[in-house]
Amino acid sequence: MKTRDRLRVSEIFASIQGESTTVGVPTVFVRLTGCPLRCHWCDTTYAFSGGDRLSIDEILERVAALGLSEVCVTGGEPLAQPACHELLTALLDAGHRVSLETSGAISIVGLDPRVRCVMDLKAPGSGEADKNLWDNLQHLRAHDEVKFVLADRTDYEWAKDVLERHGLARRATVLFSPVAGSLPPALLAEWILADRLPVRFQLQLHKILWGDTRGK
Numbered sequence: 036m037k038t039r040d041r042l043r044v045s046e047i048f049a050s051i052q053g054e055s056t057t058v059g060v061p062t063v064f065v066r067l068t069g070c071p072l073r074c075h076w077c078d079t080t081y082a083f084s085g086g087d088r089l090s091i092d093e094i095l096e097r098v099a100a101l102g103l104s105e106v107c108v109t110g111g112e113p114l115a116q117p118a119c120h121e122l123l124t125a126l127l128d129a130g131h132r133v134s135l136e137t138s139g140a141i142s143i144v145g146l147d148p149r150v151r152c153v154m155d156l157k158a159p160g161s162g163e164a165d166k167n168l169w170d171n172l173q174h175l176r177a178h179d180e181v182k183f184v185l186a187d188r189t190d191y192e193w194a195k196d197v198l199e200r201h202g203l204a205r206r207a208t209v210l211f212s213p214v215a216g217s218l219p220p221a222l223l224a225e226w227i228l229a230d231r232l233p234v235r236f237q238l239q240l241h242k243i244l245w246g247d248t249r250g251k
Contacts (some may be wrong), residue, residue: 040118053241160186204233
């Protein structure tokens with residue numbers, strides 16, 4: 036077997052998918068280390084640094100040992116490591132269903148077409164809205180997803196404008212989530228209903244189940 040590139044990995048674990056259209060599905064999470072963004076509400080700051088350098092073959096072995104077909108590659112910002120592309124393809128070739136959680140600040144051009152891309156567009160409340168790479172929207176496929184994490188009404192109005200201006204609901208599934216402890220979930224749900232938005236409301240199921248426990 037050929038020697039593949041190494042990636043810095045924060046953690047690999049099995050849990051219940053807490054977000055996206057596969058919410059509730061038992062999933063292996065491969066969390067890569069490093070992120071160029073510093074969102075105000077980030078809940079995985081521990082993944083900014085550290086981790087272990089693993090070969091793609093070592094990652095595949097650890098994923099296989101956990102015995103699940105669904106795999107989510109996340110971060111940090113996984114695409115900050117160029118070898119992430121090779122990892123995604125290797126996981127797919129091994130027979131896994133694979134999703135990628137990305138910030139939208141790095142190009143998704145060249146992703147294996149079998150990957151389900153879950154792209155998190157940054158609203159003003161994140162402090163990183165100027166990092167959104169808008170060209171990425173042109174490369175979304177029907178099975179991809181766009182997520183907005185919203186801290187307040189200003190974020191909501193911004194997301195509504197982006198939704199309409201770019202016709203996002205015609206390109207991919209659109210997800211709206213409240214920032215925990217900042218925007219009451221019921222209030223966001225009421226706004227979505229009042230405006231009849233073509234989006235999917237979601238909460239972070241893993242936090243409801245286990246709180247902010249790492250590796251869950």
